[in-house]
Amino acid sequence: MATLRILFTRLRTEEKLLKEAAERLGIPCELQLVSDTVFGGEPFCSQEDVVLARCVSHNQNEAVAQMLETQGIRVVNSSRVMGICGNKLTTSCVLEQAGVPQPKFLVAFTQEGALDAVERLGYPAVCKPVSGSWGRLLAKLNDRESAEAIFEHKSMLGAIHNTFYIQEYVDKGSFDVRAFVVDGEPLCAIARTSEHWITNTARGGSASNMPLDDEVSAILRSVHAAIGGEFLAIDLFKRDGQWLVNEVNDGGEFRNSIAPTGKDIPGAVVEAAWNKRR
C-alpha cells in the first residue's frame, strides 16, 4: 500500500501537524527519523510511496531528496526546488530571470568587492548569508564603518560566507507578508509585525491574517511558475505601492499561520504531496 513518508531529523510542531493532518484525511502516513539512515544501495521505500522531506538541515534535506530521486521515489519538494530555495543567491537569480519583482541585489567575493557593492546600493543595505534561515546572521549595514567590520567578520566564517550577498534595504513599514502556495495555488498569507527590522515569527514577530488579493496572488503564481514545487512559503514586502518578493522557502514552517488564517495548511500540504504518488 502506498504510504506518505514524512522524513525528519528533529520533530518540530510542523511535522506533528502534518502527520495529524494525514491521519485526519485518511492518508496512510509514517513519520520517519532519518538521522542514522544510510541512503543508497537498497531502495529506501516503494516507488509508489511519496516522501515529504522535512529534515531541519537544508543540506541534509536536499541530499536525502537527491538520493531518493535516484531510486525513482517522488519527493516533495523536489531536490531541484530545494536547491533553488536553499540558496538566496540562486533564488534571486531564478526570480530575476523570470522577471519577478524583488529588491535590488549585488554579489561580491572579497571584502573590497562587498564594500563596493554596498556603496553602489547605498546605505543602509542588508548583507545576508546565501544559506541560512530564521533571520540568522542577517546584518543591516548602516554605514561604511559597520560594513567594513561585518565583512571582515564574515570573511573569517568560512568559504560560504565569502560569497557576499548584498541586498538593498527596503523600508517595508511595520509589516511584511508570509504567503503559502500549495500545488501552485496561493492558499493564505499572514502579515508579520515587529518593532525589529527582522520580522520572522521565529524572532518574535506577531502574525495576523492577510487576505489574498488579485495582485498578491498573481505575484505568488509568478514565483511558483519560476521555481515550481508543491509547497512554497514566500516572503514579500511592499515599497511605494509595489510588492517585492524577498525570500522563498521550500520547507516552510507554518505553526503560527494556521490560527490567524483559519486555513488547514498541513492538510493542504499532505494532500498536495499525496497527489504526487504514481
Next chain:
Amino acid sequence: MKAVCCVCEADVTVPEDCCEGELVICPDCGTELEVVSLEPLTLEEAPQVQEDWGE
C-alpha cells in the same frame, strides 16, 4: 513515561506517543532534550542550531 534529564538528573515526563527525534524540555533546568532512544527511554542534550537549519 518518565526519563531522567542527562544534565540535572530531574525526572522528565515524556508523552506516551513520543518518538525518536522528539524534543522535550527539562522542567527543572530548562535544557532542551532530544529523545534518542525509546527502548530504553533515553534523553540527550538536543543539538544546537546549525548553520543550515531552518525553513
